[in-house]
Amino acid sequence: MDWLEEELKQALARKEPSADFDARVRRRMVRTMPRWLAAAAAVIVLASGAGLYRHRQGEMAKEQLLQAMRITGEKLSVVQEHMQSIGERQ
Amino acid sequence: MRVLLLTCALAAASFAQQIKIDLDHLAKKAANTVDLSLPSNLIQLGAAMLDPKDPDQAQVKKVVSGLQAIYIKNFEFKREGEYTKADLDSIRTQMKAPEWARIVGVLSSEERETVEVWVKTDAGKVAGLTILAADPRELTVVNLVGSIDPAAIGELSGHFGIPKFSPPKSKKK
Amino acid sequence: MIGIVSTPKAAIDFDAAMQEHRSMVFSVAYHFLHDRDQAEEVAQDVFLSLHKNLHEIESPSHAAHWLRRVAVQRSIDASRRRMRRPVVALENVKEPSVKPAAADPLLGELLRKLIVSLPETQRMVVILRYQEDLDPTEIAAVMGIPVGTVKSHLQRSLALLREKLERRGVGER
Numbered sequence: 001m002d003w004l005e006e007e008l009k010q011a012l013a014r015k016e017p018s019a020d021f022d023a024r025v026r027r028r029m030v031r032t033m034p035r036w037l038a039a040a041a042a043v044i045v046l047a048s049g050a051g052l053y054r055h056r057q058g059e060m061a062k063e064q065l066l067q068a069m070r071i072t073g074e075k076l077s078v079v080q081e082h083m084q085s086i087g088e089r090q
Numbered sequence: 091m092r093v094l095l096l097t098c099a100l101a102a103a104s105f106a107q108q109i110k111i112d113l114d115h116l117a118k119k120a121a122n123t124v125d126l127s128l129p130s131n132l133i134q135l136g137a138a139m140l141d142p143k144d145p146d147q148a149q150v151k152k153v154v155s156g157l158q159a160i161y162i163k164n165f166e167f168k169r170e171g172e173y174t175k176a177d178l179d180s181i182r183t184q185m186k187a188p189e190w191a192r193i194v195g196v197l198s199s200e201e202r203e204t205v206e207v208w209v210k211t212d213a214g215k216v217a218g219l220t221i222l223a224a225d226p227r228e229l230t231v232v233n234l235v236g237s238i239d240p241a242a243i244g245e246l247s248g249h250f251g252i253p254k255f256s257p258p259k260s261k262k263k
Numbered sequence: 264m265i266g267i268v269s270t271p272k273a274a275i276d277f278d279a280a281m282q283e284h285r286s287m288v289f290s291v292a293y294h295f296l297h298d299r300d301q302a303e304e305v306a307q308d309v310f311l312s313l314h315k316n317l318h319e320i321e322s323p324s325h326a327a328h329w330l331r332r333v334a335v336q337r338s339i340d341a342s343r344r345r346m347r348r349p350v351v352a353l354e355n356v357k358e359p360s361v362k363p364a365a366a367d368p369l370l371g372e373l374l375r376k377l378i379v380s381l382p383e384t385q386r387m388v389v390i391l392r393y394q395e396d397l398d399p400t401e402i403a404a405v406m407g408i409p410v411g412t413v414k415s416h417l418q419r420s421l422a423l424l425r426e427k428l429e430r431r432g433v434g435e436r
């Protein structure tokens with residue numbers, strides 16, 4: 001390797017992302033809604049019909065419930081982790 | 091020791107007025123926003139679609155069975171400093187009403203996140219839950235209205251990819 | 264530290280994979296885009312994608328290869344979405360008046376900016392060669408281009424970088 005290649009290796013040394021990177025990824029993980037649902041909802045609306053509409057509503061309500069509980073559980077887990085660490089110190 | 095939350099008593103359904111979550115002005119600054127408002131009929135409709143054989147969904151069914159409404163606002167920002175103390179106080183001030191009691195407030199120093207949990211009681215029974223979670227680039231408010239089973243909600247950990255926490259083993263003296 | 268337990272079917276532990284490879288993924292995006300916020304977003308997307316596709320991963324080394332490949336693709340996609348010229352106009356980059364000593368941070372920053380000015384494919388080839396220490400065959404496999412193309416991109420990129428550095432009075436020590 002010549003001098004430029006050595007300099008390039010140093011200039012392109014790996015860097016770390018922000019300290020809370022992992023936490024951000026995990027938060028987005030519990031937030032993602034299935035993409036198929038948005039597409040399915042659009043198709044079902046077009047197809048129309050009271051039964052289909054009700055089914056779509058139910059599916060969307062179900063997904064919203066799941067999303068709500070994911071977010072709730074995630075925030076409570078911070079509390080639980082804290083309480084666990086207190087318990088371990090006792 | 092499990093969270094105090096888990097020791098609250100079961101309550102008969104007692105509809106509680108929702109708190110005012112006046113944070114919509116943050117949506118235009120947020121990179122991602124989640125805004126959920128689920129009244130009773132949608133909760134029941136959604137719960138009926140849950141698969142009892144799926145452990146995650148079965149747990150959700152337990153939690154939501156007594157709920158009258160669910161409100162969640164979550165804002166994720168690209169930069170720090172996009173929300174103010176006034177935004178947090180707009181929730182905290184409402185929690186000073188006599189029917190609300192703060193049961194826990196924690197600071198996660200690793201992630202610089204604070205989480206506060208309040209419970210609303212009515213005639214000695216749990217009638218609502220509010221969570222306020224804030225870190226430098228994210229703000230979340232959760233308001234669950236209705237009868238809440240603390241054991242069920244505490245067991246949301248261990249589902250949806252959220253780690254399950256077990257009580258530490260007691261040390262022999 | 265909160266950990267996430269993989270499902271029993273996964274061949275790798277997601278949490279461990281994220282810890283091991285996050286700097287690689289972030290650095291590919293950062294050196295390609297030269298924008299920390301964008302690079303973080305791209306890196307997050309890559310790991311979310313890994314989590315969704317965990318069942319496809321056969322081994323830890325497969326995970327490394329998979330992550331590198333997706334990081335490359337997503338970085339290039341992000342650059343195209345950005346649809347603008349590299350952040351720094353090179354005319355505005357301060358020219359060093361003396362030949363730099365080893366590990367000169369000024370030279371490092373100059374090089375990073377010059378790399379961003381390279382066309383996309385050449386830019387990524389340079390990053391994979393000098394950040395990841397991949398040989399041309401490995402680079403070809405990651406990028407899905409012929410080995411011969413990789414080699415000529417490398418040659419041309421080095422020639423171009425040398426020329427730009429010489430114009431700025433930076434040359435071989």
